């Protein structure tokens with residue numbers, strides 16, 4: 001396991017209260033368009049995009065001692081233990097030097113959510129939720145062509161099941177707190193981004 005970040009400090013290395021870290025959780029089913037929209041948000045609103053899935057895949061490639069375990073879990077559509085994913089997220093947050101983050105594909109279950117809150121003491125500003133029918137997500141994943149081990153029909157079905165059983169309850173938890181901003185993700189990419197832009201308008205800091 002990698003070294004833990006000093007827990008007396010914020011993830012950005014400063015002591016709590018120094019400056020505020022803004023975190024937006026980006027959630028939605030597999031293939032709902034989280035990564036695609038995050039790229040657009042980064043270009044327009046100055047956030048750093050951290051995809052939990054991308055960080056886990058990079059960890060496998062790096063030859064880490066956890067690589068085989070992570071790889072097996074991704075192939076089965078299962079959720080990797082929070083400790084591993086949170087360590088990767090914290091490291092990436094520190095290294096970015098930024099204070100505004102889109103955390104994409106996390107938290108994916110109750111364990112992810114509670115552990116992140118306990119370890120970082122960060123509450124998300126809001127949760128951006130991409131709402132998309134399963135049939136559409138399935139079509140998108142089958143034509144994604146990124147050479148991913150988990151974009152095959154068998155694993156896709158398992159991921160949909162995990163999404164409904166473990167991830168949607170997290171969205172409901174934040175909905176109860178009035179923190180969910182739901183977007184219709186069935187529309188074309190540009191139209192989805194119009195809805196996203198309206199939600200991020202208060203964060204517009206980049207001068208064109």
Ligand SMILES: Nc1ncnc2c1ncn2[C@@H]1O[C@H](COP(=O)(O)OP(=O)(O)O)[C@@H](O)[C@H]1O
Pocket residue numbers: 028029030031032033034035036037140141143144145185186187188189190192
């Ligand atoms: N609104 C959309 N309409 C049609 N295809 C989309 C849309 N958004 C994303 N895609 C495509 O669907 C696939 C999955 O998108 P991605 O952003 O990787 O989703 P996620 O990160 O939620 O799994 C990609 O091939 C992407 O180009």
Ligand SMILES: Nc1ccn([C@@H]2O[C@H](COP(=O)(O)OP(=O)(O)O)[C@@H](O)[C@H]2O)c(=O)n1
Pocket residue numbers: 029030031034035051052053054056073074075077078079080081085104105106107108112150159
């Ligand atoms: N918080 C997370 C995020 C992803 N993952 C793993 O990584 C896989 C791919 O996640 P991803 O976010 O890249 O997938 P998409 O929703 O983008 O298709 C998941 O199916 C899980 O196996 C995880 O274990 N924990």
Ligand SMILES: [Mg+2]
Pocket residue numbers: 034035051053105
């Ligand atoms: Mg993604």
